[in-house]
Amino acid sequence: MILFSEKDIRKIEVKWQKRWREAGIFEAEPKKGKKYFVTFPYPYINAAPHVGHAYSATRADMMARFMRLLGYNVLFPFGLHATGEPIMGAAKRIAMGDQKQIEAFVMSGIPREKVKEFDDPVKIVKFFAKTWVRDFQNYGLSVDWRRTFYTTKLNPEYNKFVTWQYKKLKKMGLVVKGKHPVIWCPSCESPTGSHDRKEGENATVVEYILLKFKFGDAFLPAATLRPETIFGVTNMWLNPEGDYVRAKVDDEVWIVSKESVKKLRDQEHEVEVLEEFKGKEIIGKSCVEPLSGREIPILPASFVDVRNATGVVMSVPAHAPYDYMALKDLGKLNELKPITIIKSEIGENPAEKICEQMGITSQEDEKLEQATKIIYRREFHKGILNEKCGEYSGKRVRDIKQKLVEDFSKKGMASIMYEASEPVICRCLTRCHVKIIKDQWFLKYSDEEWKKRALECLKKMKVYPDEARNWLENAIINMKDKACARKSGLGTPLPWDPEWIIEPLSDSTIYMSYYIIAKYVREGEVKAKNMKDEFFDYVLLGEGNPEEVGKKCGLDPKLLREIREEFEYFYPVDLRNSGKDLLPHHLPFFIFHHVVFFPEKYWPRAIGANGWVTVDGEKMSKSKGNFITLRQAVEEYGADASRLAFLDSNEGLADADFRRSAARNFKELLLKILMTLERFKDEKGGEDFMDDWLRSRIQFRIMKTREHLEKMENRSALLHSLHGLWQDITKYIQRKGKVNGKTIRYAFDVFARINVPFAPHTCEEIWERLGKKGFVHQAKWPEVRKEWMNEKLEYGQEIVDKLVSDVNEILNILKKKPSKITFFVASTWKREVLKEPKKLKEAIKEHGNVAIKLANILKDPSKRPKFILDESEEFELLESMKDYFKKVFNCEIEIKRENESEEEKAKQALPGKPAILVN
Numbered sequence: 001m002i003l004f005s006e007k008d009i010r011k012i013e014v015k016w017q018k019r020w021r022e023a024g025i026f027e028a029e030p031k032k033g034k035k036y037f038v039t040f041p042y043p044y045i046n047a048a049p050h051v052g053h054a055y056s057a058t059r060a061d062m063m064a065r066f067m068r069l070l071g072y073n074v075l076f077p078f079g080l081h082a083t084g085e086p087i088m089g090a091a092k093r094i095a096m097g098d099q100k101q102i103e104a105f106v107m108s109g110i111p112r113e114k115v116k117e118f119d120d121p122v123k124i125v126k127f128f129a130k131t132w133v134r135d136f137q138n139y140g141l142s143v144d145w146r147r148t149f150y151t152t153k154l155n156p157e158y159n160k161f162v163t164w165q166y167k168k169l170k171k172m173g174l175v176v177k178g179k180h181p182v183i184w185c186p187s188c189e190s191p192t193g194s195h196d197r198k199e200g201e202n203a204t205v206v207e208y209i210l211l212k213f214k215f216g217d218a219f220l221p222a223a224t225l226r227p228e229t230i231f232g233v234t235n236m237w238l239n240p241e242g243d244y245v246r247a248k249v250d251d252e253v254w255i256v257s258k259e260s261v262k263k264l265r266d267q268e269h270e271v272e273v274l275e276e277f278k279g280k281e282i283i284g285k286s287c288v289e290p291l292s293g294r295e296i297p298i299l300p301a302s303f304v305d306v307r308n309a310t311g312v313v314m315s316v317p318a319h320a321p322y323d324y325m326a327l328k329d330l331g332k333l334n335e336l337k338p339i340t341i342i343k344s345e346i347g348e349n350p351a352e353k354i355c356e357q358m359g360i361t362s363q364e365d366e367k368l369e370q371a372t373k374i375i376y377r378r379e380f381h382k383g384i385l386n387e388k389c390g391e392y393s394g395k396r397v398r399d400i401k402q403k404l405v406e407d408f409s410k411k412g413m414a415s416i417m418y419e420a421s422e423p424v425i426c427r428c429l430t431r432c433h434v435k436i437i438k439d440q441w442f443l444k445y446s447d448e449e450w451k452k453r454a455l456e457c458l459k460k461m462k463v464y465p466d467e468a469r470n471w472l473e474n475a476i477i478n479m480k481d482k483a484c485a486r487k488s489g490l491g492t493p494l495p496w497d498p499e500w501i502i503e504p505l506s507d508s509t510i511y512m513s514y515y516i517i518a519k520y521v522r523e524g525e526v527k528a529k530n531m532k533d534e535f536f537d538y539v540l541l542g543e544g545n546p547e548e549v550g551k552k553c554g555l556d557p558k559l560l561r562e563i564r565e566e567f568e569y570f571y572p573v574d575l576r577n578s579g580k581d582l583l584p585h586h587l588p589f590f591i592f593h594h595v596v597f598f599p600e601k602y603w604p605r606a607i608g609a610n611g612w613v614t615v616d617g618e619k620m621s622k623s624k625g626n627f628i629t630l631r632q633a634v635e636e637y638g639a640d641a642s643r644l645a646f647l648d649s650n651e652g653l654a655d656a657d658f659r660r661s662a663a664r665n666f667k668e669l670l671l672k673i674l675m676t677l678e679r680f681k682d683e684k685g686g687e688d689f690m691d692d693w694l695r696s697r698i699q700f701r702i703m704k705t706r707e708h709l710e711k712m713e714n715r716s717a718l719l720h721s722l723h724g725l726w727q728d729i730t731k732y733i734q735r736k737g738k739v740n741g742k743t744i745r746y747a748f749d750v751f752a753r754i755n756v757p758f759a760p761h762t763c764e765e766i767w768e769r770l771g772k773k774g775f776v777h778q779a780k781w782p783e784v785r786k787e788w789m790n791e792k793l794e795y796g797q798e799i800v801d802k803l804v805s806d807v808n809e810i811l812n813i814l815k816k817k818p819s820k821i822t823f824f825v826a827s828t829w830k831r832e833v834l835k836e837p838k839k840l841k842e843a844i845k846e847h848g849n850v851a852i853k854l855a856n857i858l859k860d861p862s863k864r865p866k867f868i869l870d871e872s873e874e875f876e877l878l879e880s881m882k883d884y885f886k887k888v889f890n891c892e893i894e895i896k897r898e899n900e901s902e903e904e905k906a907k908q909a910l911p912g913k914p915a916i917l918v919n
């Protein structure tokens with residue numbers, strides 16, 4: 001096949017996908033030798049995949065392909081997630097005729113005239129399960145598709161698997177009924193897990209202390225995270241425009257925001273509203289600080305958010321930047337002087353100091369948030385209460401919080417209120433709050449022994465990049481009991497309390513082991529009716545014996561043994577790669593559950609995390625017109641160019657940017673690469689130093705690519721495998737008189753192997769055009785041939801690179817076409833001085849100013865050349881590049897030795913840096 005146009009790129013990809021499928025090269029079966037099991041979190045199938053979904057999968061695929069070349073038997077499966085609210089929600093919205101949902105489905109490939117039928121969640125799951133597999137197959141992932149499945153009770157076998165897990169967890173005492181504050185959607189009447197949220201995915205429950213200030217016969221319960229600051233209170237804040245109520249709360253009367261009434265009710269208080277009013281109606285009056293009985297004024301502040309906690313805030317201007325600025329805005333700082341109550345490195349009035357430092361000018365300034373955090377952190381960890389704090393003076397802030405809460409509660413002046421750490425909006429678009437629920441099922445992540453083992457597992461794991469390790473560690477350490485079921489949505493019911501459905505993060509913890517079983521289910525060898533608890537106990541945990549289990553489950557003991565052996569072969573998970581958004585929950589849960597189900601040898605080995613995906617530098621959105629489905633990307637740019645656009649844009653936890661222009665350029669580049677191979681692979685040029693040079697560069701590229709791939713540094717690896725090696729090949733072709741086909745074929749042989757992780761289709765095509773047998777995916781990672789590495793030779797070409805760029809610079813300044821360019825090669829004595837600095841003195845005597853430059857080089861080691869070539873070596877190097885220089889500059893080229901020339905210019909020549917004369 002001869003290449004004509006870019007259209008052929010996609011044709012090539014389709015051809016290879018078909019051949020891979022027919023040969024089943026990605027279908028992994030246990031065999032002798034080392035294995036590698038790589039996974040990524042199964043995606044949620046409530047719409048067609050878009051480019052944002054592809055990045056984590058592409059990185060997992062990159063590692064799968066890399067490890068295959070290193071000789072591992074790689075298993076890379078792909079599951080589909082359907083648990084939870086989103087699919088049910090979409091079905092409901094379709095039934096309601098919601099236009100936005102209809103358009104979203106049409107965009108996902110559902111024919112408009114059929115959209116109405118998709119008010120059935122089963123239909124949605126089945127349609128998108130097909131769509132996802134098709135789109136990712138067209139993208140060419142190296143997945144064993146025989147192991148694909150979707151979740152929930154719509155898949156009876158997977159349902160059995162989750163049921164088995166929860167029975168076990170309950171038996172181990174790790175699922176418990178408890179009373180806990182959870183983030184709650186009042187409209188769904190259900191706890192709102194991270195994945196049920198439209199906003200505030202990482203919000204947690206925080207505990208506010210309400211300090212009750214006497215106000216006539218009522219109380220103003222000020223909400224604070226810092227009870228110690230009561231000693232520094234100067235006034236109370238209310239939002240003058242906010243809606244407040246006077247309400248009977250249990251057996252007291254409170255003044256709180258109207259918003260807070262439903263929260264208090266959901267947090268075990270009896271609330272009866274007596275009267276409603278605006279904040280400004282009681283502003284100007286005073287209330288009584290409960291500890292000392294001081295009378296303090298109630299003042300207005302716009303920063304008070306009535307949606308947060310009680311909407312009543314006490315003012316501590318010495319330690320709270322908001323309070324300081326609000327008092328300043330009111331011009332009341334003279335009247336109500338800040339009272340410093342904490343000794344710390346910041347000194348007196350820390351709020352004032354930090355506001356000045358940060359240039360904060362009013363209470364509306366966004367920087368106040370940051371200022372508050374800085375002070376809180378410093379004072380919490382290092383601050384000590386001063387003499388104004390009575391019996392608590394001398395105590396560390398860090399140690400005293402709990403005691404203060406207890407003491408104040410005993411005095412009847414404090415209460416607790418829970419609030420989300422940031423605003424949370426449910427997918428049903430309702431604002432959530434914290435509710436204490438009593439009869440809910442929780443995973444007992446607070447269990448110390450469980451945490452200890454999870455941390456032990458993490459300690460033994462590799463984490464890429466390493467900065468993600470801290471995230472995981474903190475998540476595990478701070479993990480609280482977590483609601484594991486909801487009353488609505490798709491999923492598996494709790495086996496002992498089936499009105500509760502296990503929520504999406506809780507049915508996804510050890511399902512990687514189900515990929516082993518899924519293959520047998522697909523082949524019809526195991527059915528739901530065979531999946532008694534004993535089946536899982538045996539194949540996953542090795543408990544029981546196959547004869548008895550076989551009898552009980554209606555399965556051949558031989559088959560059971562085979563499944564068990566396959567599990568033992570592929571487990572543990574060697575790498576799980578995911579977006580960084582899963583670092584706070586899914587990835588820690590993955591660790592937590594593995595350590596209780598499996599012995600240490602089956603604990604996961606490594607976690608990789610990456611950033612999110614933007615398109616053309618912006619968050620993807622339908623309204624911005626930068627929303628691209630995976631299918632569109634593959635059709636437009638091809639699979640390889642799309643992969644490269646992700647993998648080349650970033651690495652680590654930074655977000656990847658899918659730039660359409662980059663994808664387009666990669667498509668052109670791949671075509672150019674294939675055409676270059678075709679053009680030069682049979683050239684008959686002879687061997688010379690340029691062939692040695694290219695072979696040397698190739699070893700360096702192999703080494704660097706591997707080094708970076710081993711750390712999952714996709715962009716750094718590509719810098720060598722693709723950009724670097726391609727640049728080397730191009731240089732070779734340009735600088736060599738007549739190209740040697742054998743050298744070109746060797747270069748492309750290596751190019752194909754080390755780029756398999758990035759552009760697999762193109763690499764197969766190169767492989768075939770080189771006349772190689774089999775698939776490049778079954779070839780080996782190239783060995784580095786140290787004996788071919790020649791730094792001196794590489795240095796020679798660096799001299800040439802530098803000369804070309806220097807001449808171009810001169811031509812730019814002169815703005816003329818040269819008729820002749822002369823290069824002068826530095827004399828031998830200069831080389832000797834650089835080799836033996838003690839000869840400098842003598843040289844200055846003999847050559848005067850010309851030698852001074854050498855003194856400068858000797859003073860600064862960074863200026864010294866890597867190698868000092870002999871005069872004749874450097875002369876011959878330039879002589880041999882003469883034709884190349886002629887081609888580049890299109891004029892006569894002369895190479896002269898410095899000491900054979902009368903030109904004044906010649907004296908400027910330095911070793912490795914010939915002087916240049918342009919005529």
Ligand SMILES: [Zn+2]
Nearest residue numbers: 185188426428
């Ligand atoms: Zn909701």
